[in-house]
Every structure is written in structure tokens, then in C-alpha cells.
Amino acid sequence: MELLALNLARLHPLLVHLPIGILLLVAVMEGLQRWQKHEAYRSAIRLGLILGTLGAVLSIATGWALGNEGGYGKELLYQHRWFGVGVAVASVFALIGHMEATSWLKRIYPYMLILLVLGISWTGHLGGGLTHGTDYLFSQPQRTERVADLKGAEVFPVVIQPILDQKCVSCHKESKSKGDLLLTNLEAFQAGGKTGSLIDADSSTNSLLWERIHLPMNHDDHMPPEGKPQLTRGEMAILSWWIEEGACTDCTVGDVPNREGVDAWLDAYRAGEGEGVDLPVPADRKIARLESRGIRVLQYAEDSPWISVDMARKETIDNKDLRALRALKEHIRDLDASFSGLTDRQAAQLANFPNLLRLFLQGTQVSDEGVSSLSKLEHLETLNLYATEITAQSLPVLAGIPSLRKLYLWQTDVPSDLVAEVQEDHPGLSINQAAATDSIFGRAALNPPVLAAESILIQDAVTVRLKSNLEGVRAYYTLDGSDPDTTDAVFPDSLVLSESAILKVFQTKAGWDPSPIVTREYLKGGIPIAQATLQAEPSGKYQGQGAKSLMDYEKGTISFTDGEWLGFEGKHMTVRLDLGAKQQVSSVSVSALSAPGSWIFYPKGLRVRGDAASIAQETWPSVDQEIANAEMQFFTLSFDPVETRYLDLEVISPLRNPDWHANPGGKSWIFIDEVLVN
Numbered sequence: 089m090e091l092l093a094l095n096l097a098r099l100h101p102l103l104v105h106l107p108i109g110i111l112l113l114v115a116v117m118e119g120l121q122r123w124q125k126h127e128a129y130r131s132a133i134r135l136g137l138i139l140g141t142l143g144a145v146l147s148i149a150t151g152w153a154l155g156n157e158g159g160y161g162k163e164l165l166y167q168h169r170w171f172g173v174g175v176a177v178a179s180v181f182a183l184i185g186h187m188e189a190t191s192w193l194k195r196i197y198p199y200m201l202i203l204l205v206l207g208i209s210w211t212g213h214l215g216g217g218l219t220h221g222t223d224y225l226f227s228q229p230q231r232t233e234r235v236a237d238l239k240g241a242e243v244f245p246v247v248i249q250p251i252l253d254q255k256c257v258s259c260h261k262e263s264k265s266k267g268d269l270l271l272t273n274l275e276a277f278q279a280g281g282k283t284g285s286l287i288d289a290d291s292s293t294n295s296l297l298w299e300r301i302h303l304p305m306n307h308d309d310h311m312p313p314e315g316k317p318q319l320t321r322g323e324m325a326i327l328s329w330w331i332e333e334g335a336c337t338d339c340t341v342g343d344v345p346n347r348e349g350v351d352a353w354l355d356a357y358r359a360g361e362g363e364g365v366d367l368p369v370p371a372d373r374k375i376a377r378l379e380s381r382g383i384r385v386l387q388y389a390e391d392s393p394w395i396s397v398d399m400a401r402k403e404t405i406d407n408k409d410l411r412a413l414r415a416l417k418e419h420i421r422d423l424d425a426s427f428s429g430l431t432d433r434q435a436a437q438l439a440n441f442p443n444l445l446r447l448f449l450q451g452t453q454v455s456d457e458g459v460s461s462l463s464k465l466e467h468l469e470t471l472n473l474y475a476t477e478i479t480a481q482s483l484p485v486l487a488g489i490p491s492l493r494k495l496y497l498w499q500t501d502v503p504s505d506l507v508a509e510v511q512e513d514h515p516g517l518s519i520n521q522a523a524a525t526d527s528i529f530g531r532a533a534l535n536p537p538v539l540a541a542e543s544i545l546i547q548d549a550v551t552v553r554l555k556s557n558l559e560g561v562r563a564y565y566t567l568d569g570s571d572p573d574t575t576d577a578v579f580p581d582s583l584v585l586s587e588s589a590i591l592k593v594f595q596t597k598a599g600w601d602p603s604p605i606v607t608r609e610y611l612k613g614g615i616p617i618a619q620a621t622l623q624a625e626p627s628g629k630y631q632g633q634g635a636k637s638l639m640d641y642e643k644g645t646i647s648f649t650d651g652e653w654l655g656f657e658g659k660h661m662t663v664r665l666d667l668g669a670k671q672q673v674s675s676v677s678v679s680a681l682s683a684p685g686s687w688i689f690y691p692k693g694l695r696v697r698g699d700a701a702s703i704a705q706e707t708w709p710s711v712d713q714e715i716a717n718a719e720m721q722f723f724t725l726s727f728d729p730v731e732t733r734y735l736d737l738e739v740i741s742p743l744r745n746p747d748w749h750a751n752p753g754g755k756s757w758i759f760i761d762e763v764l765v766n
Contacts, residue, residue, distance in 0.1 A: 107143030239342030322353035367393035396422040427451035432458030450474035534603035546612035613764035618668035630655025644761035658755035683718035698732035
């Protein structure tokens with residue numbers, strides 16, 4: 089049925105390149121033949137002219153139909169169509185001339201080939217104009233406008249329009265207005281397209297723009313469409329923030345509330361001074377070099393010169409680390425070295441990072457000696473020195489930085505009365521000596537334990553190891569699902585699990601707050617599945633390895649495109665499991681994924697049937713609304729032991745998006761990747 093529904097007009101981009109290549113090759117072979125004064129290519133030239141002419145005619149037919157779908161500039165489309173017809177006519181005349189059917193066509197045959205090459209070139213140029221815009225040959229890549237006063241900048245022209253220019257305008261401009269939608273300026277944006285306005289004033293998250301950018305990648309209406317450059321994390325965050333806050337078109341950045349979640353992304357639109365303004369995008373090799381040192385790098389936007397560097401809790405910082413940092417010193421906007429081994433001598437080198445805005449040195453060995461050099465940072469706005477060894481000596485130096493707006497000094501030897509005096513003399517500087525909070529200083533607690541295992545599925549046994557970059561860390565664990573404390577077992581170098589377990593682990597270290605508890609469930613499939621047969625095929629391209637994906641002990645990741653998941657759109661999953669012989673069965677576990685932003689939800693329940701009758705069924709409460717990103721979970725249905733060889737499972741899908749979703753009522757997905765029987 090899908091083949092019957094094929095839109096032949098959409099074959100035009102595929103077909104049109106065939107005659108272009110063949111006919112241009114014909115011209116080359118004809119030129120070589122005449123230059124070398126032989127006819128070795130004659131048969132190939134004739135075949136090329138036949139195939140090229142046929143391809144040209146098919147291209148005209150499909151292209152004409154494609155143009156009728158609309159969305160293209162009328163004048164440009166008119167020219168492209170008739171020049172295409174001209175190319176086809178010229179190729180027919182060239183073929184007849186090559187066959188020497190008439191003497192006059194034989195005489196003008198060489199000129200027809202020249203005309204053919206010129207016609208192909210110009211027609212191709214017009215086609216490129218339809219697809220990419222008439223200025224596509226000479227236009228420069230769109231660059232984000234940067235402004236010194238970001239809070240005073242108008243949101244739409246400075247922040248939103250550049251995103252539309254880079255990711256949307258290629259399909260929504262004068263020469264190619266898909267859906268009768270133009271996104272080249274504010275007036276066109278407000279006018280909307282044939283499906284209506286892009287923004288719903290009454291419910292921002294029901295807006296068409298919100299819906300289209302949050303649809304799954306494979307959905308026909310996802311924007312930008314699959315194959316086009318996609319929105320970056322930052323661009324998605326900014327558009328979502330702007331829409332959620334009312335999508336104002338005449339406000340400034342400072343007027344829009346709740347910027348905390350997008351401040352770092354918005355910083356890509358703020359210009360530095362001096363050499364920071366005209367910086368190129370940082371070289372990938374330099375970023376890769378820094379990341380190879382275990383230092384995390386975040387680029388604010390695709391074409392932004394600014395990066396954020398995170399080397400927090402890196403115990404040892406050596407000369408190679410600093411060389412890699414210096415290679416990007418002009419690009420670094422934020423640098424987090426909190427609770428690291430940074431020394432005074434190393435901190436002094438940061439004074440040569442001209443565009444630093446925010447610097448986090450809390451919990452380091454930095455003292456007055458290292459801080460004295462930071463006065464050279466002309467653009468520094470935020471400096472965190474919590475729990476360092478600085479004294480009153482440093483305060484006048486820091487207060488003398490004209491750009492400094494926030495200074496954190498909790499747990500230092502700087503006296504409060506001196507802080508009050510400096511604060512009075514520098515009203516634009518906020519000096520915080522209050523107790524530390526997570527939002528201001530970062531966590532003083534240990535990070536959650538990082539557990540490494542080849543799988544969370546147990547066939548014979550699984551080895552679990554704990555990774556830590558800190559020395560002197562001790563971890564405690566339990567296997568029964570209870571919360572561990574320091575009276576429980578110490579985590580060994582490697583923990584071998586041969587049975588199902590709920591592993592809970594936390595870390596301690598002298599002078600640090602304990603880490604949060606991490607929970608991992610490891611499941612053993614006690615009864616092997618001889619064969620699995622799906623009663624309904626998965627949807628679209630999410631077919632994994634077919635039914636084998638349910639029994640191969642290859643666990644999928646939180647990325648539903650990793651090839652391990654079976655996806656079902658708007659339908660339940662039904663599968664028959666053959667255990668090879670009658671077995672005593674008491675539970676079935678199903679691994680599922682939830683990613684509400686991509687319309688993927690946990691199943692609502694499970695029905696299990698044995699050889700002769702229904703065994704059990706259960707409904708699970710929905711938890712998807714609380715899931716911000718993507719999560720995985722095993723759902724287990726336990727029942728009284730039964731003897732059976734076959735198990736028929738029906739994993740119940742919600743079928744439709746819930747009322748709270750951005751697109752309520754749309755078809756929802758379930759993603760399943762493993763079934764365990766015990």
C-alpha cells in the first residue's frame with residue numbers, strides 16, 4: 089500500500105541528476121573524440137544521448153507535477169520549467185543529429201551540444217535558486233548578531249530571527265515558501281502560513297511552532313525536516329523559553345522573565361569587547377585536545393566563538409592542561425575550576441583570558457597571591473572564591489575590577505566590616521558572604537557514584553565497577569533495595585552479580601558531604617526464550633533486530649535511535665514467546681523507554697496468556713509527566729507459578745498523547761527492547 093501511495097512528483101530531485109550527468113559526459117566524450125580524431129566513443133555517445141533524453145523527459149514530467157504542489161516563487165518556477173523543456177528539446181535534436189538522420193541536424197549537432205551544456209547549467213542554476221534561494225551562489229553563511237547590551241536587545245531580531253535564518257528560512261522564503269509560510273522577517277512570521285498562526289496566544293505550548301520543533305525526528309511534520317540541519321540544544325532551549333514566556337515580538341531580552349535556564353545559551357548573542365567581537369568559531373581540534381584532557385567544553389551555538397569550560401573537581405591540573413586552555417583563551421566565557429587542584433601560579437595565568445565573564449574558583453588552593461593577577465580581567469562579571477584562603481588584602485584588588493558585579497566570599501578570612509565598607513563604595517558590586525547554596529556555589533557534596541557494567545541484564549553473571557576521579561573515596565552498598573549507610577558493606581574493586589538485585593550505592597570522603605544514593609536494578613532472565621514472534625511489526629524505522637531484540641540481552645540506551653529499540657506508534661505490542669518446552673513461570677519483565685518530548689511514553693500495562701488461558705494482567709500508573717528528558721525502566725508482572733511453553737504478551741500502549749502533552753491526542757509511541765522470563 090505504501091508503494092501505491094508513492095508521490096511520483098517527489099522523484100524529481102532523484103531523476104533530474106541522471107540526465108545532467110549523462111549529457112555532460114556525452115559532451116566531454118564528443119570533445120575528446122574530435123580532439124583525438126577517432127570515433128572510439130561513438131556508441132557510448134549515442135547510448136548516452138538516448139538515456140539522457142529519456143531522463144530529461146521524465147525529469148520534466150515529475151518536475152512539472154512537483155511545481156504544482158506550490159511553495160515556490162512563480163517567476164523563477166516558470167523560467168526553470170521552460171528552460172528544462174528547452175534542454176529536453178535540445179537533447180532530442182542532438183540525438184537525431186548524432187544519428188545523422190538529416191543533413192542539417194548533422195551540421196548543427198556540435199552547436200546543439202554546446203547549447204545543451206549551457207542550457208543544463210542555467211536550468212540547474214534556476215533549480216538551485218528554487219531550492220536554496222536566488223542568492224545561494226554568493227550569499228555568505230548567516231552569522232549571529234552580537235550586541236554589547238544583551239538585556240536591552242530586542243528578542244526577536246537579535247535572538248529569534250537568527251535561529252530562523254539558519255534553520256528555517258531555506259524552506260520558508262520568497263523563492264520557496266513551503267506551506268505558504270515566510271520566516272524572513274517579523275511581519276511574515278506573524279502572518280503565519282496556510283495552517284494558521286505559529287503562536288497560540290492563549291496556550292503557548294499548543295503553538296504550532298512549539299509542536300513542530302518537538303515532534304519526533306521521523307514525523308512528517310517535524311521541523312526542521314529530517315535531512316536538514318537540526319536545532320541545537322541551545323537553539324531548542326531558547327525557542328522553547330521564548331514561546332513559553334509569551335513569544336513577545338516587541339520586547340527586550342531583559343523584559344522576558346525566567347532566563348535562568350537559558351542564560352548561558354543567550355550569552356552567544358552578547359559581544360565582548362576588543363578582540364572578542366570578531367573571533368572565529370573555535371577550532372574543533374583545539375576543543376578535542378582540551379576534552380582529551382578530561383576537561384568538558386560546551387559551545388554556546390554553532391557559529392558562536394564563545395565556549396564554557398568545566399574542569400571542576402579535577403584533582404591535578406598540569407602544564408598540558410594549561411596549554412590546551414591557553415589555545416582557546418580568547419573563546420572562554422565561563423571557566424569552572426571549583427574544588428580542583430588549581431594553584432596560585434596557575435590561577436595567575438587566567439588573567440590572560442581576555443573575555444572571561446564568569447570564573448568559579450571555590451574550594452581551590454587559590455590565595456591572595458593568585459587573586460592579585462585577576463584584576464587584569466576587564467570583562468569579569470562573576471567571581472566565586474568561597475572556601476579559599478584569600479584575606480582582606482584581596483578585597484580592594486577585586487573591587488577595583490570595573491566590570492565585576494557578583495563576588496562570593498563565604499568561608500574566607502575577609503572581615504565582614506571591610507566588606508560593608510567596600511560595598512558602600514561600590515554599590516554596583518554585590519558581595520555575598522552568606523552560607524553556601526547549591527545554586528550559588530555548586531555542590532559541596534560528592535558527585536553521585538558512577539557505576540560501570542557491561543549490561544544491566546544478567547545471563548550468567550555481571551561485573552559492576554565503581555569509577556571515581558577522587559582519591560580517598562569510600563562507597564557503601566546494599567542489594568535488597570534498602571538505602572545504604574556506613575554500616576553496610578564497602579563496595580569492592582569489582583562486584584559480581586549472578587542474581588537479580590536492586591543495587592544502591594553512595595560515596596563518602598573526609599571533608600566532603602556524602603554523595604546522593606544511586607540506584608541500579610540488575611535483572612536475570614532465568615528462563616531462556618527459544619523463539620519470539622511479533623504479532624504486529626514495529627513502526628517506521630524503529631524495527632531494531634525484529635523479535636530478536638526482545639531476547640538478545642543487548643540493552644538499548646536512552647537514545648531511541650540506537651537500533652536496539654522496537655517502536656510502535658499508536659498500537660500495542662503483541663509477541664508470542666516460545667520457551668522450547670513447558671517451564672514453570674512466575675514473572676515477566678519488560679524494558680521500556682519514556683521520552684515525552686519525542687511522544688514516547690511508558691506502557692500502561694501488560695497482559696500475559698499461557699498455553700491454555702489468561703495468566704495475569706496489570707495496569708501501571710503513568711509517571712511520564714514528571715520525566716523531563718529520557719528514562720528507561722523495567723516493568724515486572726509477577727503471578728502464581730504456572731506450567732506453560734508459550735507466553736502471549738500484550739504490552740499496552742497509551743495509544744494517544746495525554747492532555748498535558750504539547751500535542752494532546754496525537755498518536756503516541758511505546759519503545760520496548762528486552763523481555764525477561766523467570
